[in-house]
Amino acid sequence: MKRKEAELMLKTSLESEKKERQRIAADIHDGVSGDLNAIRNFISILLKTEQDVEKQEMFAEIKSGVEAALENTRIVSYKLMPPLLEKEGFIVALQDYFERLNSKNSAVFSLNFNSRYVDMTNEMAYELFRVLQEFTTNMMKYGNVSEAKVNVMDEAQALKITIQDNGTPYNFKEMYLNSKGTGLKNINSRLKVIEANLIQNEVTDGNSFLIVIRK
Numbered sequence: 302m303k304r305k306e307a308e309l310m311l312k313t314s315l316e317s318e319k320k321e322r323q324r325i326a327a328d329i330h331d332g333v334s335g336d337l338n339a340i341r342n343f344i345s346i347l348l349k350t351e352q353d354v355e356k357q358e359m360f361a362e363i364k365s366g367v368e369a370a371l372e373n374t375r376i377v378s379y380k381l382m383p384p385l386l387e388k389e390g391f392i393v394a395l396q397d398y399f400e401r402l403n404s405k406n407s408a409v410f411s412l413n414f415n416s417r418y419v420d421m422t423n424e425m426a427y428e429l430f431r432v433l434q435e436f437t438t439n440m441m442k443y444g445n446v447s448e449a450k451v452n453v454m455d456e457a458q459a460l461k462i463t464i465q466d467n468g469t470p471y472n473f474k475e476m477y478l479n480s481k482g483t484g485l486k487n488i489n490s491r492l493k494v495i496e497a498n499l500i501q502n503e504v505t506d507g508n509s510f511l512i513v514i515r516k
Contacts, residue, residue: 414453444468467507
């Protein structure tokens with residue numbers, strides 16, 4: 302009974318987190334981004350009508366700062382709730398996420414899959430996406446990774462996701478037990494909620510993990 306209660310509390314907590322992320326992402330997109338766009342458009346008008354060179358330079362600098370702030374709000378909103386996840390599905394959202402990572406980092410992330418449409422609930426897609434986000438964040442922060450590959454196989458009996466990198470080897474279970482951070486704990490909690498098993502494969506170079514969800 303205690304285990305079931307703990308699992309229910311965890312599931313409720315993660316669901317509340319998801320809704321709060323959706324709300325904040327929408328507020329940023331509709332509110333802050335809208336205001337910044339309006340400011341940028343107003344400055345663009347000033348740039349066209351202003352004849353004074355010094356003022357033109359000042360307006361150009363302000364516009365550049367507003368555009369940087371607008372891009373940062375887009376990034377924050379995306380990290381809170383990837384818009385493609387519910388609209389286009391898990392694979393498309395993951396492809397877009399890796400493309401963004403590759404454009405801003407020296408490490409190369411690649412995705413292979415046997416089906417563009419993976420049969421899963423929105424809840425499962427969200428939790429798996431967050432798990433992969435945690436893995437990639439850890440790779441970039443601590444793993445000295447230059448290459449990472451994710452393989453998604455949607456089979457009749459199970460969904461299997463392989464995560465492989467060429468970074469610094471580590472033991473997931475040992476780090477999970479000894480870590481004071483939240484990254485590995487978040488991975489473990491999210492996998493529990495969707496009843497997924499995490500297996501660490503023995504490899505000679507880097508790290509290799511297998512996530513299995515039975516159907």
